């Protein structure tokens with residue numbers, strides 16, 4: 007599963023259609039999704055066998071036999087996601103359409119020891135209990151990690167944020183009585199944002215948190231690069247010999263556009279910083295404008311290379327949306343070819359995206375069985 011692939015299979019399309027249309031007939035589905043009735047019948051047969059759809063009465067007809075209505079048993083199966091960051095844990099439970107049913111974020115600083123790993127598993131169980139989740143309905147637990155993940159060998163190869171190298175994921179997953187899968191947080195966030203869009207072939211996902219990263223989706227597949235490091239946009243140089251970055255080099259995009267640039271040293275988090283902006287704090291407003299200038303330089307570079315939509319995610323996403331006019335002006339100025347900036351999209355899941363993406367790993371494989 008190194009290649010995260012966004013598959014728009016007919017099964018997934020039918021499940022999503024039934025989510026949006028609480029009662030539908032076989033004919034409605036075939037007509038709306040442009041599928042043949044035998045194809046729809048075959049897929050529905052599988053979905054009935056899996057307990058994912060049910061008959062729900064008959065619908066009115068203008069004559070002849072009344073058609074049977076079909077509904078989704080949308081919570082027949084659920085999936086859980088966990089995101090591990092330096093100081094927090096995020097938990098999410100989603101249904102088969104990728105809808106978030108429950109979400110929770112707790113403060114729990116990372117420690118590379120059994121006490122911490124056990125606590126992650128206990129917190130997940132508590133999260134299930136609090137929401138009356140039947141563990142038997144859980145397809146699996148996806149895990150989002152801030153670093154380079156060797157998916158095949160179950161290894162967190164390198165994470166400067168957590169300060170670990172070559173950490174076998176078994177130290178954590180052995181505490182879970184569920185199937186598990188793990189991947190890099192930015193990849194998973196990109197996966198989540200693309201998964202819910204019915205047709206998208208190519209897109210760039212730019213994730214802006216304390217770290218700046220991203221994901222490249224080409225032909226609905228995640229492009230990993232030769233060493234699994236494609237889309238590490240945070241470490242492209244935007245100012246020669248500029249500020250020192252967390253990677254040790256100078257002038258990286260991340261050194262200018264990490265959210266730390268805004269919050270340090272005066273604010274606890276990004277919400278505090280924007281709280282100050284909303285009170286008209288001149289120093290913060292200037293800082294934000296300078297920040298958006300560098301951000302648009304980076305975004306313009308990425309767009310110049312890929313010529314595709316760019317989805318902005320991470321904790322910065324909602325705040326950029328509020329300042330999009332200023333960003334657009336900068337982007338329009340930076341663009342060599344035209345004055346266009348309509349390639350910018352904003353994340354649907356915001357700071358939950360990585361956690362949702364982790365949970366989607368199991369939904370996706372289930373719907374593609």
Ligand SMILES: [Zn+2]
Nearest residue numbers: 241251253258
């Ligand atoms: Zn760097």
